[in-house]
Amino acid sequence: MIGKESFADKVDFKTGELANCGSHNKVYLNDIKTLFKDQEEVQKRLDENPLIYETFYPDIDTNIMYVFYGVTKIHPGTIGREFFMTKGHLHIPEQITEMYLCLSGRGMLLEQKDNNIKKTVMEPGTITYVGESSFHRTYNIGKEPFIFIVACNADFEHDYSLLKDDGFLEIVTVDDL
Ligand code: PAN
Ligand code: ZN
Numbered sequence: 001m002i003g004k005e006s007f008a009d010k011v012d013f014k015t016g017e018l019a020n021c022g023s024h025n026k027v028y029l030n031d032i033k034t035l036f037k038d039q040e041e042v043q044k045r046l047d048e049n050p051l052i053y054e055t056f057y058p059d060i061d062t063n064i065m066y067v068f069y070g071v072t073k074i075h076p077g078t079i080g081r082e083f084f085m086t087k088g089h090l091h092i093p094e095q096i097t098e099m100y101l102c103l104s105g106r107g108m109l110l111e112q113k114d115n116n117i118k119k120t121v122m123e124p125g126t127i128t129y130v131g132e133s134s135f136h137r138t139y140n141i142g143k144e145p146f147i148f149i150v151a152c153n154a155d156f157e158h159d160y161s162l163l164k165d166d167g168f169l170e171i172v173t174v175d176d177l
Helices: 041-045
Strands: 023-028 051-057 065-076 090-092 098-104 107-113 118-122 128-129 135-140 146-153 158-160
Touching: 051 090, 107 128, 146 158
Parallel strands: none
Antiparallel strands: 023 051, 051 065, 065 146, 090 158, 098 128, 098 146, 107 118, 107 135
16 A cells, blocks of 8 residues: 555556556446446447446555545447446545546546536546535547546545436437537
8 A cells, every 4th residue: 555655656648557556447338338328229239348448546545634546548439329438426425526637538527416417528638626515427528538637535435326326317428519
C-alpha cells in the first residue's frame, strides 16, 4: 500500500496506463450486459463481447486523510444507439465528491440528482466536479478512446444498487450529438 510517503507517477495519455498501476480491470459487454437499453442489440453482440472500458488504479491505502486517483479508459463504440459507458454509481457516504479531468478523446458525464439530469461534454482539459449525492456515469461519445483521471477521497464505497431498480432516467445516444 502506498500513500504515506510522497511519490511520482506517470499516465500515458494515449493508452491510459499508469506507471504505478496496482490494479488494471477490464470490463466487457458480458459484465454489464443488463445496463444497455437495447437488449436485442446486446444479444447480437455477446459472441463478439467487446471490451467496453478499463480502469487503472494505484494501490493507495484507504485512509480517510488520503487522496486517491485513478484512470478510466472507455473504448469507442455503441450498442444500438447507446454509446459505450461505465456502470454508474453513487458514493457512500453521499457527501463524498470527486473531480474528473479529461486527458484524451471525447466523453459525456451523465449525472442524476433528485430526478434531475445533467449532461456535460468532456474534452481534453475539461474538469468536471461531481457534487454530493450525484448518481454518475461516463460515456465515450467520440471515435477515439475517452480517457480521464479521477481524484477523490481514498476512503469511500461505490453504490451500484440504483442500477438494479430503474437505473438512470436518461441515457446518452448518437441522437445526443
Ligand atoms: C471512477 C469510476 C470509473 C468506473 O473511478 O469508478 O470511471 O465507473 P463505474 O465504477 O461506475 O463502472 C469514479 O467515479 N470513482 O468514484
Ligand atoms: Zn465516482
